[in-house]
Amino acid sequence: MSSFSEGEIFIANIEKKSLECRENDEIVVLKICELCNIIYPIFNKIFGNGFVGDTLKKDLKNSSSQVQRAIEKFPEETKYVSMLYSYNINKYENMEKLKRDLDNGIISFLWMKRTLEFIITFLEKCYITCNETKLSICAQEAYNEVLKKYHGFITSKIVKLCLKLSPTKDILTKKLGFQTHQQASTVLQKCLSITKPLVRDISVTIEKFNCDFEEKI
Template structure:
């Protein structure tokens, strides 16, 4: 069984919720910095679920690093998801590097795909039976979402990682410094706040014909 310390509380689901809520502005502009804050916290969750899920966290952290560097170097054009995509489309940067950095649009697309999996997993985790295995939930959601973007080798690694997930009860225990019912409520709020971010981003990429960036 993968190493799992259910007493460790480095992850806080409320941090994700609040970042999601701040990310979406009244005009549906998505603040890139808040998007990255949410994903930084989600990386802690993947690390807590077991050593075999470390490869997921490492991949997310690499994408977060690239986007943070873009944001630091050019806060005007990279302040929001919309401004970043428009800037890179206007300057033909969606498929090439900007200096030493990979395209921000391409990088965010990888996080966007991961968000689909995360939101679907949290939704299923919330409505599922308390005794349902988190490994089964994760496997079914992965096959419906992220797997289509992964080569065979990565699919096998992901399958093994999900098989080694702790029980649903232990998984919920690290999701918040709250009781079970409070965590279930917060999960619902995270999904409710996160789904519009996914939908807005999906529409942006569709409109710019960027959903298949290599």
């Protein structure tokens, strides 16, 4: 029988996949998709089976699938994140045409990155930087920092209302498969030291190509 908790095993898989995403100085797009496919169940653990949990999970799954389909069309030209952007920037006459073609994976990859950034920011606030803060407040702060500016008035109001219904930290800790808050904090701190720089480097590449589009949904 394994001496590791369910939470330790789950987070260890995220760590492993995060490390696999890098090849020297590049980040492999399909490996990011694999990482997302491991992470998305966490949304129902955190937010339950309601609107927020189901929506975030569905968005991440759909975005990942769309990016995978896009990469499979031109696997050599779009293997790395930097290549995905350089290839598509050169392919279209202007940014508007690039954004309108949802089959190229650019918009889906952007939302994939944002969703990963949100969950990383949320977990960091819950277990590392804001230990004494209520979970619902951590969720709202993470939302305000990462996703709010991309949401219209109605979407933002719905999300904020749902975030107020987040469970307590003790309940979340148990749902994540940990015995104590301290155990979760220790395990997550190591994991986030890998995943956070990964997502930050993706953001740098996206910004380099001026593709951090701010259209609201």
